[in-house]
Amino acid sequence: MDKIHSHRQVAAIKHSLFDQGYLDEQFIQLEELQDDANPNFVEEIVTLYYRDSSRLISNLDHTLERNPLDFNKLDTLMHQFKGSSSSIGAKRVKAECTLFREYCRARNGEGCRRSFQQMKKEYATLRKKLETYFQLARQAGPLETAYRPK
Amino acid sequence: MILIDNDAWDKECLILYRIRKHRQNGIKVDPITLPKIFLLAAHPSTNEHDELKSVGIIDDILMKPLCLSSLVHSYRESVGTENKQVNRKKVSKLGSLLMHKQILVVDDNAVNRRVAKGFLQKYGAKVTSVESGMAALKMLKLPHNFDACFMDLQMPEMDGFEATRKIRRLEREVNEKIACGQASADMFGNICYWHIPILAMTADATQSSDEECRNCGMDDFVTKPFEEEQLYTAMARFF
Numbered sequence: 001m002d003k004i005h006s007h008r009q010v011a012a013i014k015h016s017l018f019d020q021g022y023l024d025e026q027f028i029q030l031e032e033l034q035d036d037a038n039p040n041f042v043e044e045i046v047t048l049y050y051r052d053s054s055r056l057i058s059n060l061d062h063t064l065e066r067n068p069l070d071f072n073k074l075d076t077l078m079h080q081f082k083g084s085s086s087s088i089g090a091k092r093v094k095a096e097c098t099l100f101r102e103y104c105r106a107r108n109g110e111g112c113r114r115s116f117q118q119m120k121k122e123y124a125t126l127r128k129k130l131e132t133y134f135q136l137a138r139q140a141g142p143l144e145t146a147y148r149p150k
Numbered sequence: 151m152i153l154i155d156n157d158a159w160d161k162e163c164l165i166l167y168r169i170r171k172h173r174q175n176g177i178k179v180d181p182i183t184l185p186k187i188f189l190l191a192a193h194p195s196t197n198e199h200d201e202l203k204s205v206g207i208i209d210d211i212l213m214k215p216l217c218l219s220s221l222v223h224s225y226r227e228s229v230g231t232e233n234k235q236v237n238r239k240k241v242s243k244l245g246s247l248l249m250h251k252q253i254l255v256v257d258d259n260a261v262n263r264r265v266a267k268g269f270l271q272k273y274g275a276k277v278t279s280v281e282s283g284m285a286a287l288k289m290l291k292l293p294h295n296f297d298a299c300f301m302d303l304q305m306p307e308m309d310g311f312e313a314t315r316k317i318r319r320l321e322r323e324v325n326e327k328i329a330c331g332q333a334s335a336d337m338f339g340n341i342c343y344w345h346i347p348i349l350a351m352t353a354d355a356t357q358s359s360d361e362e363c364r365n366c367g368m369d370d371f372v373t374k375p376f377e378e379e380q381l382y383t384a385m386a387r388f389f
Binding site for chain 2: 026029030035038041044052079080082083086088
């Protein structure tokens with residue numbers, strides 16, 4: 001009964017992540033790539049994403065401190081980061097990236113800084129939520145153990 | 151079709167779970183042929199029932215006493231709408247296109263590389279991924295065993311356009327040598343004309359023009375992240 005409850009919790013968290021717009025269809029695509037040969041594929045990709053993009057984010061931070069701002073460089077960096085975010089289905093993060101790039105195109109430094117701060121918030125929030133999600137999913141264990149006859 | 155009473159559920163669920171696993175793991179098996187599983191319950195759907203349905207262990211819940219019309223209705227629903235059927239066929243089509251094909255993925259972004267590889271491997275392709283145009287050139291030195299190459303456009307140092315131009319130059323040189331007898335085809339894996347399909351991976355359609363891609367020698371482009379239908383349409387030209 002415990003296991004079924006855990007699975008229900010996991011399903012509930014996942015539903016809310018989609019309902020609240022944190023994740024999009026691409027995340028489901030990733031889940032479909034998970035199988036016996038790659039049982040933790042989604043968690044691996046998300047871990048890789050957070051590791052890899054931290055470099056991009058600190059790069060963006062430094063580039064935003066310069067005076068005058070190098071909008072081309074900012075745009076290139078953000079394009080990279082948006083690509084990764086898109087690959088894991090990070091919907092809200094991706095939206096902030098798009099906004100940032102609009103500000104770059106408009107050469108609006110203040111707008112860039114604002115949307116960058118907002119993006120970092122979404123990025124951090126998503127990380128916490130996904131960490132909880134994966135932790136619970138691991139605890140719940142594979143689906144078959146939840147439905148074993150008593 | 152399998153009809154199982156709610157009261158018998160506990161005893162049988164592990165077997166049913168195994169059937170479901172076969173469904174999920176076997177993309178080569180046409181899902182239409184797999185049995186539909188219906189749970190017969192005396193009371194309306196509970197949370198547990200909904201969950202079983204949402205994870206795909208059962209197809210639907212039917213009320214007892216069973217009546218023909220609701221059985222027919224649920225069965226039709228589980229077999230799927232026209233669109234669903236078409237999509238299922240396409241999935242196994244892409245599988246037969248890509249099975250055992252050797253594919254090179256070139257992208258400087260580690261996350262994109264890993265996701266692209268995972269996606270292609272699902273359809274049975276053997277994937278090698280590299281992170282730069284330079285590395286791609288090394289992999290595609292002739293003769294090589296690759297059947298297709300997915301090339302990211304925006305990469306530092308050497309972008310996708312330049313890498314493609316260089317690859318086509320290599321191929322042209324070898325093809326000319328073979329054509330004029332300076333070299334024989336058996337020096338190059340018995341292939342006398344080299345042209346690897348190169349598909350650009352673009353983050354958005356506006357990123358670069360179709361013309362630009364073709365001018366440097368690319369065959370087509372696909373958006374990333376990959377989409378089954380688009381990928382099938384693109385790959386069907388070559389395989």
